[in-house]
Amino acid sequence: MEKRLIKKDALAGIAKKMAEEFLVWAPIKKEDNVLFEPLQKDGEPFFAYLNSKNAPKNVFFPHTEALMKFTRTEKGMVFSSDENKADSSVLFGVRPCDAHSFALLDKLFDQEKYQDAYYITKRQNTTVISIACVKPPYASCFCTSVDGAPVASEGADILLTDIGSDYLVELVTPKGEKLAKYFGDAKADAAADTKKNEIAAKAIEAIKSKIPAHEVKPILDKNFDNPFWNTIHGKCLACGTCTYMCPTCHCFDISDEVKGGDGVRIRSWDSCMFPMFTKETSGHNPRVSQKERWRQRTMHKFKYYVDNFNAIACVGCGRCVMSCPVNIDIRKVVEDISKL
């Protein structure tokens, strides 16, 4: 693997240089939040951030996106265009947990049968650059419990690690290597590697929040009807914030919009927390209350995804923990399940 060293203050300049050629999604400070947004000509990336308020999944799986367009004819509405397209782009500076989420979403959207054209096109045309967490950004970070690490490259094409005076640049994939020219000529030596490994080990130790994410799988296999499921949802507002903030939540709705003679079929994020999500035309709803919806969300992450893809659908970013307006904590839910 090709490795380089760059000066720490060079990062913003590199992002801007790339933005002359590609669409660059970078962390942008907006009031009190940092969000991944396209870097504008006069814009300034903000790399001194902990993590972005929202998960960067919207780069590959937008909150709302057009699937196709259609138009009115004398014989009815007919298809007019496939809206699947994506410009060559760079997602610059995501945290390793969020890069990990892309590897997890790939398992679902890029299956052998039924490939999701819209997600895959964006994913193929985007190079992901991660910045390692030398220190855990938040006390609620628990990536090490869900097969992640603060210094890890899974899901990323390039990994940047702050090793003191410099960033160590690891061009992890062929897609990452194609951007080598932006990272100067300074080859990294063995000392830089050693330093990075020390930092990585310390960073793992610094993650204090731990959950028994693997241990609960066999318990979930047997406890669909456990009365425990009555104890989580009492205060849940069904606002769906946890699912919208989650880097791995991928449920969506498809709907049509018509204006005059033309229309568009769009997909938009949906949430298993919403009563309408599974409500059928007949009025029947297999997940009749918030209890069943919470069970679904928990099971989907820690059992169903494991059954189907041999991976837990959680990256330990802690966004749901920090954003829940009534302080329901998935870490406590998992902890409680482990004691059943």
Added chain:
Amino acid sequence: MQNPYIPYPVVVDKIITEVDTKDIKTFRFKFVNPEDEAKYAYIPGQFGELSIYGKGESPIGIASSPTQKGYVEFTVQKAGVVTQALHEMEEGTLMGLRGPLGNSWPLEFLEGKNIVIVGGGFAFTTLRSLINYMIFGDNRKRFGNITVIYGARNPGLLLYKDELIEWQKRSDLNINVTVDKGDATWTGREGFVPAVCKDVAPSKENAVAVICGPPVMIRFTLPVFFDLGFSKENIITSLEMRMKCGIGKCGRCNVGSKYVCKDGPVFSLAELDKLTPEY
């Protein structure tokens, strides 16, 4: 990469009103591009997404058999936004069709066995596909005895009335049509489907029961088949759930780890027993 969200363009070729209440119609579609018909190669038990631009999509079981060439049929009850729009359509209208989606009736498993088909009400559509497939030409030799038990609330609600008459003429089919309550002209059987199953009492020997119907019918029919000695491996059914994508991505039709759209809709009772009872 084939984009699975883009429907094939189809034209509404023929509309048949199936029931007296006029709220169930069979729609026959022809592909606008003839080459799409081969791409839409399906097996009985699969479903499609009927796509009406501007209204949305609705997942509906395929009612025709792949042995019927040149078109594909869906029998649809008027219920929500999409199906209402469909019911208002005229022959000649253009729309879209996605699929075929889902698994299918397990034809290989059914081959060489005696087949008992049990259908109730409007859930007879993919069973009709299966029957027409099994009795078509040389296909008939690949299956043993075929017994059909089909019921509706009243004679006016029976689907495929002309076909039922044709099937009853065949000596290689045992057709039992029943209605909950007959009318002045009804000369056939009266009684609920479970009772008729008990009465017909199909043998469990080398037999598979394929059962589709409203939940209440299923609930009372299954014990009859258990009493007859059918194992859970040899009772097959098809599930319905709210769906959007139809390809296991949008996340709403799962029963446990299985997606009804992609891993189903067809399951044996033995398979369903392993899933969570959330449907």
